[in-house]
Amino acid sequence: MRANEFISETRRLFELKKLGRAFNHLEDLVFFYGTKGVQEALAHLRELATQQGAESIRMKWDGAPQVYWGREQKGGPLVLTGHNGWLRGAKTTSPEELEDFIANQSGKPGTPEEKAKRDAFAKQFASWYPALDKATPSDFVGFVYADGLFFERPKLDENGVYNFCPNPKSDTCYHVRADSELGKKISQADIMLVGHASFPEFGAPDAAQQPISDFTMFNSNPEVIVLGPVYNTKPVKVDTAKLDKAEQYASSHGGRIDSFLAGMKGLGDLKEILYRYVNQTAKAKQLDQLGSQHFYNWLKTSKVSEPKQEKIAELDQANGNVIDEIFTLVKDIQGAKNSIIDQLEGERGEIWDTNGEGHVRYADGSKELGNVKFVPRHKWTP
Helix, strand or coil: CCHHHHHHHHHHHHHHCCCCCCEEEHHHHHHHHHHHHHHHHHHHHHHCCCHHHHCCCEECCCCCCEEEEEECCCCCCCEEEEHHHHHHCCCCCCHHHHHHHHHHHCCCCCCHHHHHHHHHHHHHHHHCHHHHHHHCCCCCCEEEEEEEEECCCCCECCCCEEEECCCCCCCCEEEEECCCHHHHHHCCCCEEEEEEEEECCCCCCHHHCEECCCCHHHCCCCCEEEECCCECCCCCCCCHHHHHHHHHHHHHHHHHHHHHHCCCCCCCCHHHHHHHHHHHHHHCCCHHHCCHHHHHHHHHHCCCCHHHHHHHHHHHHHCCCCHHHHHHHHHHHHHHHHHHHHHHCCCCCCEEEECCCCEEECCCCCCCCCEEEECCCCCCCC
C-alpha cells in the first residue's frame, strides 16, 4: 500500500472508530456498532478456533509510562517522548528538551508536592534518552511505542526471580527467572520496555499503529531490553454452536437493535452512555446483571439528564424494548471470550504475570472496527 493510500485508510478507520479505546472489549462491539459489531466479534471468535488464529493473540501489558521514540529521517536525532508529548506534538530531540517539556509544558504546575514529583519524573525520563538513542539504529525511520517495565534493575527474590510491578495504579506484576535467557539479560540492563507497534509519522492517531512482532533491532545496547510481544502458543477451543446461536439471535433482532442504536435527535451520545454503564457495572462486579432493569436502575443514579433518560426509554419502547436483546448478545460474546481467557491463563514463558490484564488481538484487513482486547473484565478492575 502506498503512503498516501495508507494515510487515507488510517483516516477512514480513525473516523469509523471514534468510540471506546484503541483496543475495545470484544463484547462492546455490540452496542458500538450493532449487528455489524456482532458479526465482527463472532468472526474474531471463530478465527481463534484455528491454529493461526490462536497464535495471533498477544499478552496485554500494564506497564508505565508509555514511551514513544524514533527518527524522522536516517541519521536524524532521536525523538523521545511520553504519551502526553505524543498527543501534543512535542518532538523533543535531546534530554534537555524532554526534561523541560515534562517539567514545564506538559500541564498545570499543581501543588508544590505535585510539581516536585513532575520535576523528578522529568529528570528520570530524560535520563533514558542516551541509552535509547544508542539502542536505536541510526538508519531507522519511523516511530515505535512501548510500555515501560522497569527503569531500575529489580532485585532478585529468595527464589531467584525478578519481580516488577511497573504501574503503581494497578496490581499487575511481572516475573522472570534469573536463570532464563531473559533473566540473564536483565542482570545487565537498567531499562526494560515491551514494544507494541510502529507509527508512520509523529503524533499519528492510535488507529494508525501497525503491530510489530520483532524488536530485535532495538536490542544492540545491553543497558536496554526492548521485549517483543508474547504470543499465545496453545490451541484454543471455541464452542461454535453457541456462536451460531448468537448469530441467529442477532439476525432475528438486528433490525430493532440497529434502529435503537441509531439514536434520535437530542440523544447523540447513546452509545457512550451504554459504554459508561457497562464499564461501571464491570467495576461494581455486576456484569451478570446486565439487562434493561439493571440499566434503568443505574440510569436513575447516573449523571445522564432526565430528558435524555426519557428519550432512551421512548426509543427503547419504540423498538420493542430491545435493550434486553442488546445485553443478551453482549453477555453471549462476553461468555465466549471468558472461556478463551480461561484457556489462555496459566501459561508461563520466560516472563509471566499475576493479576494480568489479559490479551489483545490486532485486527487484520478483513476487520473494519479496530483492534480488540480479551480482558477478564469480570475479575480484573482497572
